[in-house]
Amino acid sequence: MPILGITGGIASGKSEFRRLLLERIDADYFDADACARELLDKDPTVRQEVLARVHPQAYDEEGAPNRPLLRQLIYQDAVRKATLEAILHPVIRDRWSAQAQEPAYGNRFFVVDIPLLFETNAEKLFDIIVTVACAKETQLERLATRRGLDRQISEKIIASQMPLSLKIEKSHHVIWNDGALEALITQADLFSRYLHARHG
Template identity: 35%
Template sequence: MRVGLTGGVGAGKTTVARALADLGAVVIDADALAREVVEPGTPGLAAVVAEFGPEVLDDDGALDRARLGAIVFADPARRAVLEAIVHPLVRRRAAELEAAAPAGALVVHDIPLLVETGQGGSFDAVLVVDLPPELQVERLVRDRGWTPEDAAARIAAQASRADRLAVATYVIDNTRTREDLRQRVAEVVAALTGGVS
């Protein structure tokens, strides 16, 4: 079964992905793949540099994510250009990993921009980790050291909470304890794999 996992920045998607993996799912992390496809020496990094210039590289020749982020989060058109380079490479690599998964595995594609990229319909089910925006901001400030303004800007750059919930097959509420979250993930896995939910 192919499952999409998404949620806004700071919603707890990484914690849910770990819980899914602990329960036996094969988790394919789009963020990790997005880093992999632009490592030094890759065609992906060459394409990014050709488009954005050598100033997006650090002193070691690796992608300077902060510098590139400052460019693309300030300009939606430039962000779309970056996504047009990186997203096809990520999808190709994800397909390779999915093909290598054991037969009958629950394969979870962890995709932060699942809604933004219109991929909801390509999965058997979509899991949305949900958290109200004010709690997202609070957690991003507390856990990542972001300013409230930076947190709000990143949240605003993503799909709205309503848009994410509209594609959800299962909503995983992350407003309570970590144990509550893990219990909800176990319920969803049971439902997806034919157990009792």
């Protein structure tokens, strides 16, 4: 069954759409953000590499990653950003590619929620690519109210990602998530019906 990638800018609603879609289709899924988080939290090799190559204070005394510091560092320094990505992205890709090949997924959809799908040149690995999109002001507003991020860092994160117009151009489908949750639910309904009709 097809491998379906869900991508989009920060706070566009990828996870919300994935959750709604998974209630409507028979699929398993992989969450690239969750995988990155798990690797940073628990993987000893990643920890060692991040401390040596990204920043010596990247972890606190209890061994927990200092995410606000890492966020500040990578979005103001492209070299550090590339270094952190070089440590994490190959492991993340290996993990979801291996999971997608497991026989249990033979006749189901495999959904990958991956914010940097295009930035990591992963499009050839997907059968269907969906971009979840919204206005930049909506991203900024969600980041401020739900994540407590100030406008300056939010702007930097958005600027570091591929422009939305390009993501839309490269996608098979676009979900516009700028309105009420009901509008997203309606789109999840429609899209799941399309998937059933097209792929059984």
